[in-house]
Amino acid sequence: MTASLAAAWRAARPQVAGLHLDSAACSRQSIAAQEAAARHARHEAEVGGYVAAEAATPALDAGRAAVAALAGMPDAEVVFTTGSQHALELLLSSWPSGERTLACLPGEYGPNLARMAAHGFTHRTLPTDSRGRVAVDEAAAALKADPPDLVHLTPVASHRGLVQPLAEIATLCAELGLPLVVDAAQALGQVDCAAGGFDAIYASSRKWLAGPRGVGVLAVRPSLVQRLQPRLPPPEWAGSLSVAERLELGEANIAARVGFSVAVGEYIAAGPAAIRAQLAELGRRSRTVLADVPGWRVVEPVDEPSAITTLAPTDGADPRKVRDWLIAERRIVTTSAGIERAPLELTGPVLRISPHVDTTAEDLTVFAAALADATDAV
Template sequence: MTDTLADRWRAARPKAAGVHIDSGACSRQGFAAIDAAAQHARHEAEVGGYVALDAAAPVLDAGRAAVAALTGLAATDVVFTTGANHALGLLLRSWDGDRSAACLPGEYGPNLALMAANGFRVSALPVDGCGRLRVDEAAEALRRDRPGLVHLTALGSHRGLAQPLHALAEVCRDLALPLVVDAAQALGHLDCAVAPAAVYSSSRKWLAGPRGVGVLAVHPDLVGTLRPRFPPSDPDAPMTVLQKLAHGEANAAAQVGFSVAVGEYLAVGGSRVRARLAEVGRLTRTVMAGVTGWRVVEPVDEPTAITTLEPTDGADPHKVRAWLIAERGVVTTACDARRAPNELTTPVLRLSPHVDVTEDDLNLAAAALSDAAAL
């Protein structure tokens, strides 16, 4: 019997208690990542946290190198954070140039809040009727009215549309504009190796690491322009910009778990995972297209594993999600307008299975959704 990618992924982690189609929120960790984090926590208890941290340096270095391989930057450009929002906050607080940003109309709500809190003026990039960036029009707009930075959420939280990251990266290079990439949903899901000015992500989604960990990678050209607010420079023990960004209390065990998870991902093969996720998306949309009361938002061949269902008969996605978990063991996400306040007008249900999902899993979820119509 052929050992498929799905079989290998499934065998590497605990059996799901039900149908887990919620990797866009939090994937299921594998045994190796769980064991590595637990082993580090035990080592902290045995020798002390800082001694254990020194001993874990090779693993953490390997984790940074793996992230670098996925982003097109260098391992020395990568720092760990507690998550994607933390990473963006660190970057924006340290920005020392023009505080204006061009981004998609469907920008993630918490990102917009961080931009506002740090005094950034936001302008919208041109998109088509689906919310996908119009690259040529964007190039003209950016040439005409240069922002301090261009921010692209390469794959949204509320809609499974793959944005043209590589094309926009070329535009920004040509215009000498810093491109900052939110890869929270995209890292490990889409090809993000574009060497942007900065890119940030979380651990817990498609790379299947633990919660409470993220990464920020900053190109050396941008690093030299940042002014981190904390800690102040000590002339007797000067810190680099990246050291200042990484400074503070951290869950080293979770960072170790993430490093192992991203290493596993690369060992499996990023291109294989991405191809399988695109296949999963097509299968999910095909199965869900027949469920009464819901409309599939994405084109069936969109190369992502995220499927968004918009209610057509007044169903409440939040109530449906809770019922699916309680009554059928089907885990999904309900997204409200706060996810994308300038684009999303009604709550939706998001399905985001990983590579190990089966057609039987999806059929069970579709049947459960049909049964939830009476809610």
């Protein structure tokens, strides 16, 4: 583990009040990102919100460009949203008219499934192996035999730290001429998403990129942008607005977008490859340390290149009660994931930890002991 990267990440942030092992839910923002957002808010008070927004254009454009680079889509139109769910809503509500069949994984995020259904998409699941990773050869055969109108892939799910073969699926979809949309809420910043070959990708600010809450991004290739049909404003009212501008139109927290742009810039300056490598190492260490905690089973393979470690109870422990006890008694923040996270696959609630690069080996040992105590206590 790179001590200098961990130290720099830690020094850039306020001192944590306890132990934060919840970056897959919401990472800790840097002081610079917070101050950038605060400066913009002050500027709004000084010159007016719309004038301040115009002045922030270079910072926002830099944020868009950084997201496009991380996604391997330098020519993409990048639209700010309020989060991943808003991004998916914008995309599906603007999808070209016609048939609406969709292929996704059995572990698809529950709220995504709900939005797909709300917009008339009928889903079918891609074949996977025993762990839940997509079986590429079988998927290729299925997609070729009965092509859907859209393939939706979540490279890292909300309920498990398994990493899907994004590059292989992107290549496959490109070969078959199938649109591929990527939900990178848990992936962008944690695993390499610069595979290219997909038509759209969306993500949140607050997770591995450590930006503010209430911000997300949607990046769409020009070939798909021109086919989208935004509902608002209607074309006859849109005037000279581009499709991307129509998607982004509306009231927004520009200060938060500025903070996110700073955060993604910091991430790139720190070195995406180094961050990803350190996160993968933290995942390996976490699974090793937690393998022997009584009453829990580590879900991911020990060497899975992800920082997320999922713990399934084996003796009836309630992940929600354990999470609450850890916060109340030890000031340790984790996530309890219910079956609504993956209703087609998850059979019971699980506990999830997701350390960022500033987490130490000692922190993981402290958590393992606290988890044992929590399990006994609740």
